[in-house]
Amino acid sequence: MHCRNGRNILFKFKGTIKMLDIKFIRENPDIVKHACQVKNFPDHTSEILDLDARIRELKTITQNKTAEKNKISREIPTSSDKATLVARSKEISAEIASEMSELAEKESRLNDLMHCVPQIPDDTAPIGDDDTANTILKVMGTPRTFDFTARPQWDLLDMNGWWAPEKISKICGARTYCLIGEAAELDLAIQTYVIQKLISRGFKYIECPSITKPETIFNAGHFVGSDMSVMKNDVFALNDEDKCLAGTAEIIINSLHSDEILSENELPLKYAGFSPCFRREAGAAGRDTRGLVRFHQFNKVEQYVFCRPQDSEKFYQELLKNLCDIMEDLELPYRVITNSTGDMGFNKIKMNDVEAWVPSENTYRELGSCSLIGTFQSRRTNTRYRENGTNEVKFCATMNNTGIALPRVLVPFIENHQNPDGSVNIPKALQPLMGGRTKIGGKH
RNA sequence: GGAGACGUCGCAUAGUUGGUCUAGUGCGCCACAUUGGAAAUGUGGUAUACCCGCAAGGGUAUCAAGGGUUCGAAUCCCUUCGUCUCCGCCA
Secondary structure, three states: OEOOOOOEOOOOOOOOOOOOOHHHHHHOHHHHHHHHHHHOOOOOHHHHHHHHHHHHHHHHHHHHHHHHHHHHHHHHHHOOOHHHHHHHHHHHHHHHHHHHHHHHHHHHHHHHHHOOOOOOOOOOOOOOOOHHHOEEEEEEOOOOOOOOOOOOHHHHHHHOOOOOHHHHHHHHOOOOOOOOOHHHHHHHHHHHHHHHHHHHOOOEEEEOOOEEOHHHHHHOOOOOOOOHHHHOOOOEEOOOOOOEEOOOHHHHHHOOOOOOEEEHHHOOEEEEEEEEEEOOOHHHOOOOOOOOOOOOEEEEEEEEEEEOHHHHHHHHHHHHHHHHHHHHHOOOOEEEEEOOOOOOOOOOOEEEEEEEEEHHHOEEEEEEEEEEEEOHHHHHHOOEEEOOOOOOEEEOEEEEEEEEEEOOOHHHHHHHOEOOOOOEEOOHHHHHHHOOOOEEOOOO
């Protein structure tokens, strides 16, 4: 992952970027230690606190010396004994330099460790190492019982000429797909439907780039540590450019208001973002290789909200409901999972996956993921708002949920809505966007 | 891709022979005064982060970002990022 000038794009951050507030860690070390434990991340709390204490000590010393130096510099122009003052100033500079070097070293180390402290999970999250500890929050709809032999997605796609997997793999490589004819129309109709629904619920539609800088991806807080190489299994880096392909519009929207101080009156900011999504899926070799499930590139509509921290739960439930409503509009049986502490990821407070029923697998498969992030991402992006009345500057809370993932949603869609002749029924909500058709495919 | 210009405290601007710039001015915003109320006007205020301190208060840093020269940098040098204008190319 080297670019043309020989510089490694996997750089380390300079300056102090916090995921959790150092003050919070200072005051609540036990909570942080517990979070590391239940999320399965190494616990550096003690070293962080030691570094923090030494850094503050060094700052006090160096800042006091700098103050003296500045004072001397101000006196020099009007002094009659410039030489003495200049000499004294140089002396102080030398002292500062050595302390600053220790300070820089300690801050760098602290910064690295701060990037490794996970977000504190919510009390309601089941504690466990992985997805086996997840719990079921609710189940909606009843899996359909077929009075004929239901076909798996790939058979339906084959018989209707809706894709060309071998051809596309030959042309474009493994884990790519194409949609042809009515399936492509359906894909677009679903995308449009979801975007319009979110717009009607107060979201601002935004089309996002997929090409982005590595630090933008890093600022979304999915990755642990400050070394960008942690992204290498998940993110495509463009050769000869300090650019990567974003895995989701969440990454772009997350940085949309970076370094801004928003007015409290502007909140909440709700975005419905669309972008092509790119994932290396390097750790998924051999999994989901058949059908429209897992690709290096796909499309996604993403819900994303910036709000006041105290409104987090309200909007989180709203995002979750939006996806549930979309499942119901698409007439798909689904369930909502509450993800365990070990399954929710580094930057999340809590997470609920939405899974749709897939008849050919006789199980539910993930279609979307709703995540409560708190101020974790906004600390990385420095996205804040000014509180009315107090005028205090505070970090925004952020959260995100899938709006719809394409083409994956077609898997449960075409299987659940299939007919014996291989045709697929179109739910009422979608018919206007499909030119009024009530079904597609089959032997017309 | 080629050539040139540029990036200042919410917005617009002043400031580039280094030191009264701890950044001026206008607009906006907030408070107060004036008013029956408002407009207009007047006065004052109006960044962020961190460090020390019980507090009052003091200090450090930030003029796109990072580094350098210097006793001292918005001003000089280097790098990076970004913007604009022509040309080229093109959905």
